[in-house]
Amino acid sequence: MTSNHLATELPSWSKLQQLHDTKGAKYDLRQAFKADPKRFEKYSEQFKGTKTDASLLVDYSKNLIDDEVLKTLLDLAREAKVEEQRDAMYAGVKVNSSEGRSVLHIALRDLPEKFKSKAEGVDEVKPELEHIKAFSDAVRSGSHKGYSGKQIKSIVNIGIGGSNLGPLMVTQALKPYAKKDLEAHYVSNIDGTHLAEALRACDPETTVFIIASKTFTTQETITNANSARDWFLKTAKDESHISKHFVALSTNVKEATAFGIDKANMFKFWDWVGGRYSLWSAIGLSIAIVIGYENFEQLLLGAHELDVHFKEAPLEKNIPVLLATIGIWYNNFFDAQSYAQLPYDQYMHRFAAYFQQASMESLGKGVTKNGKRVDYQTGEVLWGEPGTDGQHAFYQLIHQGTKLIPCDFIAPIETQNPLGKHHDILLSNFFAQPEALAFGKTAEEAKGELSAQDQSNDFLIQSKIFTGNRPTNSILAQKITPATLGALIALYEHKIAVQGFIWNVNAYDQFGVELGKVLAKKILPALEAGDPNKPGDHDSSTSGLISYYLKNRKGH
Ligand SMILES: O=P(O)(O)OC[C@H]1O[C@@H](O)[C@@H](O)[C@@H](O)[C@@H]1O
Numbered sequence: 001m002t003s004n005h006l007a008t009e010l011p012s013w014s015k016l017q018q019l020h021d022t023k024g025a026k027y028d029l030r031q032a033f034k035a036d037p038k039r040f041e042k043y044s045e046q047f048k049g050t051k052t053d054a055s056l057l058v059d060y061s062k063n064l065i066d067d068e069v070l071k072t073l074l075d076l077a078r079e080a081k082v083e084e085q086r087d088a089m090y091a092g093v094k095v096n097s098s099e100g101r102s103v104l105h106i107a108l109r110d111l112p113e114k115f116k117s118k119a120e121g122v123d124e125v126k127p128e129l130e131h132i133k134a135f136s137d138a139v140r141s142g143s144h145k146g147y148s149g150k151q152i153k154s155i156v157n158i159g160i161g162g163s164n165l166g167p168l169m170v171t172q173a174l175k176p177y178a179k180k181d182l183e184a185h186y187v188s189n190i191d192g193t194h195l196a197e198a199l200r201a202c203d204p205e206t207t208v209f210i211i212a213s214k215t216f217t218t219q220e221t222i223t224n225a226n227s228a229r230d231w232f233l234k235t236a237k238d239e240s241h242i243s244k245h246f247v248a249l250s251t252n253v254k255e256a257t258a259f260g261i262d263k264a265n266m267f268k269f270w271d272w273v274g275g276r277y278s279l280w281s282a283i284g285l286s287i288a289i290v291i292g293y294e295n296f297e298q299l300l301l302g303a304h305e306l307d308v309h310f311k312e313a314p315l316e317k318n319i320p321v322l323l324a325t326i327g328i329w330y331n332n333f334f335d336a337q338s339y340a341q342l343p344y345d346q347y348m349h350r351f352a353a354y355f356q357q358a359s360m361e362s363l364g365k366g367v368t369k370n371g372k373r374v375d376y377q378t379g380e381v382l383w384g385e386p387g388t389d390g391q392h393a394f395y396q397l398i399h400q401g402t403k404l405i406p407c408d409f410i411a412p413i414e415t416q417n418p419l420g421k422h423h424d425i426l427l428s429n430f431f432a433q434p435e436a437l438a439f440g441k442t443a444e445e446a447k448g449e450l451s452a453q454d455q456s457n458d459f460l461i462q463s464k465i466f467t468g469n470r471p472t473n474s475i476l477a478q479k480i481t482p483a484t485l486g487a488l489i490a491l492y493e494h495k496i497a498v499q500g501f502i503w504n505v506n507a508y509d510q511f512g513v514e515l516g517k518v519l520a521k522k523i524l525p526a527l528e529a530g531d532p533n534k535p536g537d538h539d540s541s542t543s544g545l546i547s548y549y550l551k552n553r554k555g556h
Helices: 011-022 028-034 067-079 082-091 120-143 164-174 193-198 218-237 239-245 253-259 282-290 293-312 321-331 349-363 393-399 424-441 441-450 458-464 481-504 513-531 540-552
Strands: 043-047 055-059 154-158 183-187 207-212 245-251 266-268 338-343 381-382 407-412 474-479
Touching: 011 067, 011 183, 011 293, 011 321, 028 424, 043 321, 043 540, 055 321, 067 164, 067 266, 067 321, 082 154, 082 293, 082 481, 120 266, 120 293, 120 349, 120 407, 120 441, 154 193, 154 218, 154 282, 154 481, 164 183, 164 282, 164 338, 164 349, 183 218, 183 253, 183 282, 183 474, 193 218, 207 218, 207 239, 207 282, 218 239, 218 513, 239 245, 245 282, 253 266, 266 282, 266 481, 282 293, 293 321, 321 338, 321 481, 349 381, 349 481, 393 424, 424 474
Parallel strands: 154 183, 154 207, 207 245, 245 266, 338 381, 338 407, 407 474
Antiparallel strands: 043 055, 055 474
16 A cells, blocks of 8 residues: 655645634634533543553543544545555555565564464564563573573663663563562663663673664674673683573574574564564563563553554544644644653653654654655654653743643553552642643733732733643553553554654654764774874864864773
8 A cells, every 4th residue: 555645735734724724723722611511522532451451541632623623634644545554554565665564563462363464474473472481481480590500680681772762661661560689771872881880780690681683783782782792701701601691682683693692592573573663572572571471461462452443443533543633733734843742650751762762763754655855844853751850840831932842641540659649649730731731821810810019010920821722632541551551652653653654754764863873884993093183084073073082082
């Protein structure tokens, strides 16, 4: 299923522009809620797993939308053939056209084999899960021992980008499910500090290194893995001990073998698993070790149930489609420059960082799948921090700044750590912030709060006005369990897919990460040679910086 369109050529695009100009820009949420007491019921959806405890309520009523806008947004989705593109993706069509690959992270969690996606390797998903189960059980139970016979106490996942962010985010978000006497470290940065700090907390006799790299050629990961091996061998001495302490997660068996990893210690996945969609694959091995295989399976099943929802719910009730199209409404018609994800759950502190990669690497594209340069904005700039920390840092700008920043607020109904009044206080903030953003404070109200003397102080009155009409979605999860987290991640993955379908960009390649890597490889020899007078052939800025570095570095 390919589509030729520029999004701006779709009939509903110009209608949306008109709707924005005639009413969207002036949309008043106070009036909208007054006019329709059932607005919340109308513009909210519940998602409940049938075989898991996944449970989400998504309230999108505090958006600058009405029935006509919503209908037109969904028309746009239909004109862009979102349903057909989704079905093609699920079936295993090579929708990643630039790389000639299917996009089948949904097949990794299709444990009930509902979608029957077709691609080489789909039938190996379950055996590979068995492999993950066996290894994670062995590490957790203590039956997998280190070379000196001791039980494993630490795991170090060495990987970057998609081979790091997913497992890191999930193991943090699901920390209450973690095995208590097992430390998990995640090393990604080439900055030696990252590895050095992790190793300081580890003992070579009781540490397993998980080398996670789809390509197994990524400079940071291979360099870190080699340094970890050197560190290990300094104590272990004998290379034959490596097999008990190093495993590889990769699609590249050849490179992993060349690194010295035993076939038995390789966990494979397939080229139809994109790095930023890979936590469901062998890349999730550290998740299974930390929270146990049964919980890992719940994560997969929760995501699968959301996959079913995305596949089967009519667009009007389809949560990823609603969030994606409402996002396009602001990104393309209100010129919103960014979008914030604000989890009111301390354990979810890496959630926005995770979706920064998933969304921005997927949708940061400037050409359509047919190679036409787009004449509209694509990927949202995604950012965020957990509430309430964010409130005391950047919310000022969201409330009263000059930029429109649509936000998603996410919170669990049940906390993992009941502690006095804490959760009610947290949730009171979760409810209050979207309310303040939507309804603001008028000049009259601001004036009413001032002393008689200050009521003529126009600066004070103006400064205390909250314009309101700042759009938000509020997502209430019953509890951040493995299945609910799986569903939540899948929800946002599919939001990305839908936006990619509508903008007609390939959300599954990442050529933008290449150029800098190539240039770094060219620069490295000059740094190793160390002659400040020979920085290489560059512009004066780059040469000047390299020379300055070489002149001033010490202790090399
Ligand atoms: O898993 P490997 O192959 O090491 O890639 C790690 C990361 O590299 C980056 O440059 C991107 O391409 C990411 O999508 C990818 O997740």
